Amino acid sequence: MAWTKQILRVNLTEGTVNAEPLNMEWANEYLGQRGLATRYFVDEVDATCDALGPDNKLIMATGPLTGTMASTGGRYSVICKSPLTGVMACSNSGGFIGAELKNAGWDMVIFEGQSPTPVYLHVENEKAELIPADDLWGKSVWETDELLHQKHQDPQLRIAAIGRSAEEGCLFAAVVNDLHRAAGRSGVGTVMASKNLKAVAVRGSKGVGNIKDPIRFMRETADQKKVLAENAVTGTGLPTYGTQVLMNVINELGALPTRNMSEVQFEGAHDVSGEAMHEPRKSDGKPNLTTNGACFGCTIACGRISTVDKTHFSVADKPEYWGNSGGLEYEAAWALGPDTGVNDIDALTYVNFLCNEDGMDPISFGSTVAAAMELYEAGDINSETTGGIELKFGSAEALVAIAELTAKGEGFGKDIGLGSKRLCEKYGKPEFSMTVKGQEFPAYDPRGIQGMGLTYATSNRGACHLRSYTVSSEVLGIPVKTDPLETEGKPELVMAFQDATAAVDSSGLCIFTTFAWSLENIAPQIDAACEGDWSVEKCAEVGARIWQLERDFNNRAGMTAADDTLPQRLLKDAANAGPAEGRVCDLDQMIPQYYELRGWDSEGRLTDETRSRYGLPA
C-alpha cells in the first residue's frame, strides 16, 4: 500500500494515454521512484539506444511516501538514458508536483516514443490527455507555467516544464517544476524536449490513502519529524542558512574547486556564501535572502527564496526579475561563483533565476562556463568565438551574458550547451573538462575530500555528489567523522552511502533528512505505510539492488572500468593550498577494493554471482 498501484503510460508517437496496474512484484524488490522506475526502464529500453531518439523513454516516478505526511514526502524522480553521459539518468526533485501526481492517483508516468508536434500532458485525477503545445514551444518555463495556469484556470495546478535551452538541444537541460525546483542533472530536460513534450500539468484531488497501518504511520512520522526538529542541522542550520552554509566550510577545508578546479580555495567565497545572503545590501538595506521555503511536506525547509538587487547591472532594466524566486543553493552558487571565479552574489542569483526560468542545470552550466573561461584564457577560443564576450575568470558580466545566450540556445550559448566535455573536445583541450562520464563535477574537490573522488568516479549518473554524499562523514561528522584526506575505509563508506541513498531516493523522501535520520528512522515509516516487510536490512538490500541494476544497464550501454575515473588534473596535479596541499586524489587506491566489495570483476562488470544474489534480470 501507499502506492496507488496505477501507472500511466503515454505513447507520444501514437498520442495515446493508458492506465495500467503497477507491477507489485517489482515494487517489493525496488520500492518505488528511482528504484522501481529503473526496473521498468531497464526492462523496456535498449541500453544502446540513442538517448534523444524515439527508443529512449522518460519516466516520472513518485515513491510510496510521496504525498504522505512523512516529512519531505514530496519527491519524484525523472528517469531516462542521459544524452550527456550515455548512461542512466535519474534526477530527483522536490517542489509539489510529485505529491500532486500521487494525489491524482498515479505512481508514475512512462513517456515513450516521440510526438510529431509539441504537446503537453494534462492530468486531472483519472483524466489524462495530451494537448497540443505549439503555442508553448519557444516559451520559457516561467511563461509556460503562467500560460498553463491561465489556460486551465486553476491556481493549484502543478506544472513541470522544459525551457528554451532544452528545445535548443542544450545537453544539460533540466525539467523544472513549480517554477524553481528541478530534476536538474544529466540532461533529463533534453530528453523531454526530444520527445516534443513541453510540460506536464497535474491536478489531483483523490488523496493519498492506502496506508498499511495508519495509526502506526501517523505515530512514526510524527516521532521522526520530532527527530528532524530537534537535530541542530535539520532543525536550525538548514532552515536558517540553507545548503549555502557550506561555502565557507568547504573553502576553509581547501576543497572548494576554484576557476575550473585549478585551485582549491576561492578568495571571494565569503561574498557568495550563505552568510552573505543574510547581509543587508547597500541599495535598499534588504538582504539577498527573503525567507526559507519548503517543498511539499518538508519540515526542514532549506529552500532559499531570494531577490536580486534591483540596481544590479543584470536586472536594472528588467523589472520582471525584481521579485522573489528560488535563490542560491550551495551547488549552484559554487558552480556559478567559485568555479568561474565570480564573487558577485547578485550576478549569481540572477543567473540562477535564468537557469530556473529556462531549465538549465546550474552545476553543469557553471562548470561548462568555467571550462570555457579556461579555454579563453589559454587562447583556445577568443572573443570572436564567443561573439564578443570577454570570457575571463571572475567576470560577472561575461557570466551573465553567456547565461542569457545559453538559456535561449543562441550564439556561443549553443557551444556552452554542449557541456564541458564536448566543448573542450571541440576546442582541442579535453583535459580542461572537469567531468566524469561526460557530466560536470559538483562543489567538492576530491583532492581535499578523498571519498568524493570515489563517489564521482563510480557514480551511476556521471560526476555527482548526490549518489554518495560522503561529505557528511568526511567533513560534517554525520553520522561519524572520518578523515577527508584518508583513503582507507572509503570504499566501504562510499558503498554504504550509495546503497542507503538509493533506498531513500526510492521512498519519496528527501536525502537531506539523512543529516538527522538513518535507515533506522526511515525504514519504520516505509514499513508502516507499505505492505510487505520493510526492515532496515531490507531497505539497505533494496538500495544495493538498485545500484547494481543501474550499473548493469550502464555496462550494457557500453561503460567500462575505464570510465570510472577522474580528470587528470585531480589525479596528477596536487592541490596548491589548504590542508590538502600537495595531495592528489588517490583514486587508484580505492577502486579495486570498491569493485571487490560490489562483486564486480576487474572490468567493473557484475559477476554472475552478484547478478543472481540480487535477483537481477538476465
Add this chain to the structure above:
Amino acid sequence: MSHVIIGTGPAGVIAAETLRKRMPEAAITLIGEEPELPYSRMALPYHLIGDIQEAGTHLRKTADHFAQHNIELLQQRVTTVAAAEQQLSLNNGQTLSYDKLLLATGSKPMRPPIDGMDLPGVVNCWTLADARQIIAGAAPGDKVVLMGAGFIGCIILEALARRGVDLTVVEMENRMVPRMMDEQSGGLLKTWCENKGVNVLTSTRVNAVSDAGGGQLGIDLDGHESMTVDLLISATGVRPNSELVDGIVDTNHGILVNEYLQSSDPNIYAAGDVAEGKDFSTGGYSVQAIQPTAVEHGYLAATNMSAGAESLHRGSINMNVLDTMGLISSSFGLWEGAESGDETTLGDPARFKYINLQFADDVLVGANTLGITQHIGVLRGLIQNQTPLGKWKAKLMADPTRVMEAYLAHRVP
C-alpha cells in the same frame, strides 16, 4: 411591544429570531399561509431529487423551535391590513394589533400572458405543494417542457433529468440564466445541458398551450415544431407578493423601503423578496429575491424594529450560486459591468470553466464564474469591502483566477 411578521420564509424567520434576541419580553407573531412548518425554497430541488425528505427543507429543525423562542406561529392567511388602526385581519376572522409590522411575504411565480397557462398539467415550481405535484406528475419517460431557463428553472433541471423525463427547456432570451450570467457563460451552460441529453431551445417563445387530450398538453412554439407533452413546468420568474399593502404603502416593483427597511408607513417594514431595498452595487433600489438578501433584510429590519436600535442598510449585493446538472455557476454584483470600467475574462470552454471580473477603477464590482467552487466567497468580500486592488488589479486582469491571492494580499497583515 407587539411585533407581527407576515411570511415564514428566511426573512420572516430570521427577523422573528432577531427580534426575540433583542427584545426578550416582546410579543412576536409569525404568520404564514402555507400549511407546513417554515421551509426553504432553496432546498426544494434537493427534495425533488430525493436527496432529502420534506422535513429536510424546514428552516428550523425542531418542531417546537418557535414555541421555544416564544414566537407565536400562525398558519393563516392575512386578508387585510388596516394601517391607521395598526391592525390586520386573518381569514379565520381573527384580528391582530401590532406596534410594528414586517412584511416578509416573499414573491410568487409570474404567469406569462399565454393562452392555456391555467390548464391542468401546467405547474409552477415554487412551493412545496408544487414540488409534490411535479413529483407526482413527472414519471420516467414522460415528455416535459420547462418554460424559462432562469435560476429556478436551472436549479430543478437535475431533479427533472434524474427522474428520467424527456426534457425540453424553452427560454425566451438568447442564453440560459440571462439575468445572472453573461452570454459566454450562459452559452456554456446550454452546451453543458445539451451534452447531458436535455433539449435546450433559447430565443424561443411559447406561443400557446392547449389541451391535447389524454391528459396531455400541446405546446405551440415560436420557430419550432409544436410539441405534445405530459407536463409543462412554468418557471418564468417571480414577482413580489405586495398586494396586501397596495395603496397602503408606496410600492414600485416591490414595497419601497428606506435604509432602515422601513416602508412609507413608519410602522410597517418590509424584507426579502417583497422589498425593493437598497442595492449595494448601484446605490439604487431593487427587488433582488435571493436568499442572502432575505437574511440580511430580515436581520436589519428586526434590528430597526426593536426599540432604540438603528442600523443603516448599506445595500445588499446581488449574488447567486447555481448548480445546473452539476455545473456550478455564480454571479456577483455588477456582473454586467460598470460604466467605463474594465473587465477581464478567462475561459476554457472545453472544460466548462469560465471567470469574468468587472472593475470600476481598481475596485472589483462584479463577477461571473462557471465551474469554480473554491473560495468564491471572496468575490463578495472584495466587492463588499470595495478593496482598492492597487497592483493586484493588473495581476487579476492577466489572470482572474488569482482572486483569492488578491484578497489575501489585502486581508492578511
Add this chain to the structure above:
Amino acid sequence: MQRSLHIDPGKCTGCLQCEMACSYENEGAFNPAKSRIKVFSFHDEGRYVPYTCTQCDEAWCMQACPVDAIVVNPITGSKDIINDRCVGCKVCTIACPFGTVNYNSSTGKVVKCDLCGGDPQCASACPTSAITYIDADATGLDRMRQWASKTDTQAAA
C-alpha cells in the same frame, strides 16, 4: 476560555503539513485539495499565507444557510456543518466574504473548518508554529473580527 486558531504567515514555509493533517483528519486521506485550511503562496514576494475560517461571530454562512445546517459548537465556538442537514445549495459559499466555505462536489455538501472539535490538527502538524491554537484573547481575534465587521452590510449598529 475559548480558544482559536492564530496564524502567523511570517513563520510559514509553505510545507502543507497543515493541509495534509486537515484532510487526513476530515477526509481520511492525505489530500490537500480537500483541506479546509489552505496555504496560499505569493511567489513574487516570498510569502506563504495559511488561511481558514475565523469562526466569525455573526457568521455569514450560518445566517445564510436556508436549512439550519450550520450551527455553533457550544464547546469550541466553531461554526459546524451538520452534514445530514446540508442539502448542498452552496449559498453559504457565496455568503462567506472570506471564501472559507467550499463545496465538495464528490459529497454534494459544503465543508469548512470546525477546529477538529477542539484539537485542530493543522496546528498540531505545523512545524514552525505558524499555526497555533491559543486563548482567543491573545489571537488578535478581535482585530480580525473588527476587520470582518467592515464587510458587514450594516453601516452602523
Add this chain to the structure above:
Amino acid sequence: MKITLKLYAQLGDLLPPDALKNQANIEVAEDVSLNEIIDRFKVPREWAHLVLLNGTFICDTDRDQRGQLKANDTLAIWPPVAGG
C-alpha cells in the same frame, strides 16, 4: 600572538565588533587551547561543532590541548551545519 578567528552561521554574532566577513584578528596567549578561545567568545561548547584549525578538523577531545596554535593561524568554527 595574533590569529584569525572565524565564526560562521549563527555564531557570527559572537565575533568582536570590528569583524568583517565573519572573521576577526584576535590576540591570544602562546599556549592557549582551542576551548579557551571558544569559551572566551561565548561559543556554547555544543555549538562548536565543526572546528577547523587551518582547515583541519580538530575533534572535541583534542580541543583542550595547548601548543596547537601558532601565530597567524586560522581558527574557524561552525555550529552543526550541513548542505549539499
